[in-house]
Amino acid sequence: MTYPTEKKYPITQDYGITETTKLRGEEIYSFFDKKHPGIDIALPIGTPVYASLGGIVVSIEYHRGMGKVLRIRTGNLLHIYGHLDSFNKDFGDIVEEGELIARSGDTVSWTAPHLHFEIRDLSVWEVQERPFKPEFKDGLPVQYKKEFEYVCNHNEAIIDLAIKYYGREEGKNQLLENNSFLRDIHSHKPLEIGTKVLII
Numbered sequence: 547m548t549y550p551t552e553k554k555y556p557i558t559q560d561y562g563i564t565e566t567t568k569l570r571g572e573e574i575y576s577f578f579d580k581k582h583p584g585i586d587i588a589l590p591i592g593t594p595v596y597a598s599l600g601g602i603v604v605s606i607e608y609h610r611g612m613g614k615v616l617r618i619r620t621g622n623l624l625h626i627y628g629h630l631d632s633f634n635k636d637f638g639d640i641v642e643e644g645e646l647i648a649r650s651g652d653t654v655s656w657t658a659p660h661l662h663f664e665i666r667d668l669s670v671w672e673v674q675e676r677p678f679k680p681e682f683k684d685g686l687p688v689q690y691k692k693e694f695e696y697v698c699n700h701n702e703a704i705i706d707l708a709i710k711y712y713g714r715e716e717g718k719n720q721l722l723e724n725n726s727f728l729r730d731i732h733s734h735k736p737l738e739i740g741t742k743v744l745i746i
């Protein structure tokens with residue numbers, strides 16, 4: 547897993563419970579039991595940001611906690627790049643490790659310009675337990691799995707899962723290919739709670 551910037555800019559807030567998360571107790575931290583779920587890298591606005599792992603761009607949005615944010619899925623892993631200035635990729639794009647994805651910024655940040663980088667294991671059931679400490683070394687993180695099973699727990703249709711895990715509607719083709727039982731279900735009809743869907 548590659549460092550998301552060319553130069554190794556300093557980490558100003560590490561993963562886990564730090565002085566800042568103790569002091570601030572922001573809503574986002576309390577959700578993660580006062581843990582900072584990622585790392586903050588201090589850098590000038592406009593610094594190129596590169597994909598730490600190859601994967602699919604599954605979301606690009608303006609988030610009230612992380613500003614302009616881009617998320618990439620690699621198997622069961624979701625890596626998140628926050629407080630960006632601009633995006634170089636689109637929904638559903640396939641990116642290589644080390645590819646330019648965005649420029650860093652200062653959107654919805656309470657401190658100096660920085661990149662919030664976070665990685666989560668989507669195969670873990672409890673959302674709060676998903677983030678883990680990123681380690682930048684050769685190869686994939688030990689948590690990586692090529693595929694994982696998603697268990698529907700609220701009203702989600704095939705189309706919702708396509709957008710959530712493949713970034714665009716066309717992702718439904720992959721879902722149908724890997725889950726033949728879905729072929730008889732209308733793509734906009736909510737799936738039954740407890741339905742297990744293989745995500746690759």
Ligand SMILES: [Zn+2]
Pocket residue numbers: 559582584585586661662663
């Ligand atoms: Zn952060």
